[in-house]
Amino acid sequence: MTTAEKQNLVYFVSGKMYINLTNLCTCKCVFCIRDLNATVEGVDMHLDNLKADADEVIKYINELSDKIGSEVVFCGYGEPMIELESLEKVAKYVKENYPNVKIRVNTNGHANLIYKRDVLPELVGLVDTFSVSLNAENADLYKKITQCCYDADIAYQGMKDFIKESVKLGFNTYATVVDGFDGAKVDVKMCEKIAVELGANFRVREYLNEGYS
Numbered sequence: 001m002t003t004a005e006k007q008n009l010v011y012f013v014s015g016k017m018y019i020n021l022t023n024l025c026t027c028k029c030v031f032c033i034r035d036l037n038a039t040v041e042g043v044d045m046h047l048d049n050l051k052a053d054a055d056e057v058i059k060y061i062n063e064l065s066d067k068i069g070s071e072v073v074f075c076g077y078g079e080p081m082i083e084l085e086s087l088e089k090v091a092k093y094v095k096e097n098y099p100n101v102k103i104r105v106n107t108n109g110h111a112n113l114i115y116k117r118d119v120l121p122e123l124v125g126l127v128d129t130f131s132v133s134l135n136a137e138n139a140d141l142y143k144k145i146t147q148c149c150y151d152a153d154i155a156y157q158g159m160k161d162f163i164k165e166s167v168k169l170g171f172n173t174y175a176t177v178v179d180g181f182d183g184a185k186v187d188v189k190m191c192e193k194i195a196v197e198l199g200a201n202f203r204v205r206e207y208l209n210e211g212y213s
């Protein structure tokens with residue numbers, strides 16, 4: 001395969017390198033670009049077998065290393081922490097071979113619910129930043145927006161616990177909401193208050209037709 005044929009494993013948004021590890025997710029967000037767009041910046045993000053092979057991802061990172069920039073972001077058409085083993089392998093490789101590059105994971109914060117254990121300690125030293133989708137100011141709205149596979153209270157609390165634990169372990173932690181999508185109106189001020197109470201930074205992600213900021 002040439003790089004052009006595998007652009008959906010390692011792709012670029014606004015000049016930043018992104019890794020698309022999986023098409024699976026515990027959510028089905030109303031604004032998810034998986035359902036709204038087949039492509040990001042012209043690249044079809046649907047993966048063979050719904051997931052990426054870590055060694056293949058590493059190969060394309062190396063092929064595209066001249067464009068690696070200062071931060072690599074795990075974010076694609078799915079929840080990257082579902083492929084935890086691959087995420088750890090790729091992050092470790094980047095840390096060892098591109099020591100100046102920071103690693104960010106954009107996540108729904110369900111990893112500890114998925115694995116039924118706290119996976120965050122094993123990511124210390126591999127991941128610099130977690131950007132966690134807070135999404136809403138209460139569990140009912142969260143469930144409505146994310147359409148996740150867990151009960152509203154379990155999912156919302158699980159995601160908030162993930163944020164708290166991430167802060168506690170010293171990761172640079174952001175709690176985010178998506179603004180600008182008509183079908184999902186959130187109380188941004190209230191979400192900011194919750195993020196601050198959890199000890200996280202707060203970020204509003206502007207909804208874009210071709211992805212998120």
Ligand code: SF4
Nearest residue numbers: 025027028029032078
């Ligand atoms: S958590 Fe992310 S990948 Fe999963 S459905 Fe929501 S927007 Fe899509």
